[in-house]
Amino acid sequence: MPVVPPPVFALAAGIAQHLLAPDRPAGGARKLASAGIAVAALGLDASAVAAFRRHHTTVNPLDPARASSMVTGGAYRLTRNPMYVGMAGLLTAHAVRRGGWLTPLPAAAFVVLVDRLQIPAEEAAMEANFGEAYARYRARVSRWLPVRA
Template sequence: MSRHRQPPPPLALVVAGAVAQRALPGRRATPVSRVAAAGLAALSAATLLAPVAQFARRGTTVDPRDGAEPARLVTTGLNAWSRNPMYVAMVGLLSVHPLHHRSPLAVLPTMAFVTWIDRRQIPAEERALLHAFGAEYERYRSRVPRWIGPRRR
């Protein structure tokens, strides 16, 4: 009997990325980098929390891992602009440290997160959503970008 090992939850990957960023060299923050980082942090936090609240109101899960059964397909709010606004927000949160500390090296964990999520996590979620919602998900996927960008009509 083979056991399927679950990947870590995306939020755990964000925390791991943030810990790794702190270990990388950076420069002293400037007033401009502080303000820019604070603005990005606030925007990213709001972008993360809005869909979480919307999913809760709609009675569906935010857990993207295998076995989590989505009850509803959420296509409104920020999900009308990106199929993955929570991941966009997580990338924003991981971009705060490199911006604040003006550290190009601290972008590496952010890039690793994007690569993992885009190549491993999102494709698995898309297969599950296609299985659960069929043509409804196909229509949604055809008009809303995976990350961010222009909406297709």
């Protein structure tokens, strides 16, 4: 199980974006676009955390075995990981706001790290806790973004 919580990865990615960004102010279009992306990402994160609270289950990514119930409604109908999608969205908003060709790279690194290090451990814990019900949910809902087959 990873020992670094994904929000720490996201914070590190945001700092890296700041360091990689050109030193010029954002124009109106970039400000507007980044604000829209950020609002959507924050809304997704907030709704996902609220759903966990309503179901009285843990939001602690370092101990997914403590999950007491499966959350499959709301944002969880569209993606199995709305909190991570929201964090990636915030990093995308920051990259748009800061500008430059290199600022998206830390956001991409965040997605890869979470996808390869964090999510597999969480999915194994969910499979152990909820068995076939989680396997059906996993088959029905995409890990990251909704896709039609």
